[in-house]
Structure formats: structure tokens, C-alpha cells
Amino acid sequence: VGRLWDAARSGRLPHALLFEGRAGIGKFLAARYLAAGMLCARGPADPCGACGPCRRLASGGERGNHPDLLLIDEDLAGEEQIRIARITPRPEDPNYVPELCLEVFLALHPMEGKLRVVIVREAQRMNAAAQSALLKTLEEPRSGTLLVLETDRTAALLPTILSRCVRIRFDPLSRAQCEQVLRAEGVPEEAARRLARIAEGSPGRAQELARNGTLAVLEGISAAARGLRPALEVAAELWEIEGEFTGRTEGMRARERARAILDAVLALARDAWRLAAGAREDDLALGPLARPVAERSTAHELARRGRFLAAARADVERNLQPTHLVERALLVLAEGVLPAAAGVRSGTSPGFVAGREVR
Numbered sequence: 001v002g003r004l005w006d007a008a009r010s011g012r013l014p015h016a017l018l019f020e021g022r023a024g025i026g027k028f029l030a031a032r033y034l035a036a037g038m039l040c041a042r043g044p045a046d047p048c049g050a051c052g053p054c055r056r057l058a059s060g061g062e063r064g065n066h067p068d069l070l071l072i073d074e075d076l077a078g079e080e081q082i083r084i085a086r087i088t089p090r091p092e093d094p095n096y097v098p099e100l101c102l103e104v105f106l107a108l109h110p111m112e113g114k115l116r117v118v119i120v121r122e123a124q125r126m127n128a129a130a131q132s133a134l135l136k137t138l139e140e141p142r143s144g145t146l147l148v149l150e151t152d153r154t155a156a157l158l159p160t161i162l163s164r165c166v167r168i169r170f171d172p173l174s175r176a177q178c179e180q181v182l183r184a185e186g187v188p189e190e191a192a193r194r195l196a197r198i199a200e201g202s203p204g205r206a207q208e209l210a211r212n213g214t215l216a217v218l219e220g221i222s223a224a225a226r227g228l229r230p231a232l233e234v235a236a237e238l239w240e241i242e243g244e245f246t247g248r249t250e251g252m253r254a255r256e257r258a259r260a261i262l263d264a265v266l267a268l269a270r271d272a273w274r275l276a277a278g279a280r281e282d283d284l285a286l287g288p289l290a291r292p293v294a295e296r297s298t299a300h301e302l303a304r305r306g307r308f309l310a311a312a313r314a315d316v317e318r319n320l321q322p323t324h325l326v327e328r329a330l331l332v333l334a335e336g337v338l339p340a341a342a343g344v345r346s347g348t349s350p351g352f353v354a355g356r357e358v359r
Ligand SMILES: [Zn+2]
Pocket: 039, 040, 041, 042, 047, 048, 049, 050, 051, 052, 053, 054
């Protein structure tokens, strides 16, 4: 950010930047901090915190309350798209709000000083029409404007958008830095240490894992994977673990929880496979938990189970019953019991055939 302010002071700051890197590592915060330093009356530099623009930015919570800064970060919970009416005027669209529209905003003169800044958070959520509309703005940049796109999925953006942005790559934090952030947020020491490890350098991801109860989930599934507890008993208990899940309906929240559980199962299986294939325990997010799982099996067998777990994870999006998917995943992880094909289910068996693949 300091180097970008340097560039701005010598008139070399590009009109469009892309902040790219893993989710939860501070790209949006950095974009906001960059904007604050650009809008500060004493900038471009570290925001002084005392001038009018700095005070207005600090007054409105995370969104700030500054007439020259527009954040496009609505509807972050769930999988809402950023639609074309947020990018270009669409008076016939009932969701169109001129004050929230990127083109309208950038066309106005700065209210306070020199610059209008737009930050598009999770820019990968722009649908195709919105991206095409944004391209027009990128092709004809106005002076006195700065556009910062933030994304953890660069591949979801049009190549023509990428080629018109200066791309800035963000790396994850170290385990120690991540732990420090978590402790500053009030996470107890032991939990911070374990979360920092499994979140692989992303404090945002670690906070999400803390919210959805992943530490307790991992304890349950690793006990099942080591044969210490019956898989189906653990599968039932996972639904009782305290956790926050987003979604408008009960069904959506259940699917969200199933995603989190299956992600944890997959991560454990993946690290067990890596260990069995010769990886160092210390390099792996779930190394200590995965070790006993790896010791009960071969790399080949773990890879085979991993394929079925990945399929179960994908089935969450196909509206299969979440409790059934979690049971299936636990049985596969713990016992290598594989699901029968649809239509072969019978009797009281939940549709599994021990030890062999059924197509
Ligand atoms: Zn200031």
C-alpha cells in the first residue's frame, strides 16, 4: 500500500488495480486502507486520522461515510451475484439505485478533493453482463478515479478485465501472524493456535472455522476415522455442534453446515493421503490429526476414499439430503465403505456396500 501511495504522489498510480489472493487474508482491508490514504487531506500517505476526510471515513463503521468512496460489497452472505445495475445505469431495473451505481458515481466530480474511489469486493461475483459493462469503464478511464477489484478467484474474471488492471498478488500470512490476528480478535490461545494452523495463513478463514464449529467437527471425524467411535454415531452428533450458518431457510442452513463438515472430512482425508505418500507432518494443516488416519491405511486406499468424498462434497449442490451425505462421507472416511449407485438401495441398509465400489 505504501508503494501505491508513492506511485500516486508521483502521478503514476494506475486507474484500475486488482488485488488477488486467497480469501480472508486482508485484500479488502488493504483496498480500504489504500483508499483512506488516498482520500486523506494530507495524502497520498498513511491516513492521518484527524482531517475531515479521515474523520468521515471513520464515522460510518466499516463502510465509512465519505462521499468520494463507493464500496460494492452488498449481499456478501450467500452466493448473490453483483448484477449489471450496480455497474451501469439501468433505470428500468427495479433494483437500480443511481447512488450505488459505479458508472454514475465515477462520472461525478470528487466532492472533497481530488479523487473518486470504487472498491468492488469479491469481484468474481459479477455476472457476465456486469463484467462486460465494467469493461467499458476500464477501457475509457477518467482522470481522478481509482477502481480496486478484490478477488480470490481471478479465473472467474474476463481476460479483457484482467489485462486492463494492474494485478497485485497477496500472499497468505504465516502461521504465527495468523495466530496473532486471532488473539487480537479475542480468540483464546489454544484455539487460536489450532485455528491458525488449519486455516493455512488466512485469518478470515480461521474466523469462519471458529464460527462454524470446525474444531469440534474435526475432533469427531478424526475419532471416527481412527476407529475410536462408530461413524454413524459421530455423523449424527455433528449436527448438534454449535455453529453459525447463513441461509434464508432451514434447508439452506443445513446445506451450508454439510459443506463445512464435508470440507473438514475432505481436508482430513487429503492430509492423511499426503502423509501416506511421504509428506512431512509439519507442512500439513491437519498433520497431527491426520497421522493416525494415515497409519491405518495405504496411500492408494486413501486416494480411493478421497475420490468418493469429493463426489459427496459435490452432491451438496445437487440438493441431496445433507444428513445422508454426511453419513456417507463418515463411513467412507472411517471404513472405506462405499456408496451403492442410486436405485440399488434396499432394506435397512442406507445404501452402502462394504469394501467395494458399486457402479
Ligand atoms: Zn487525514
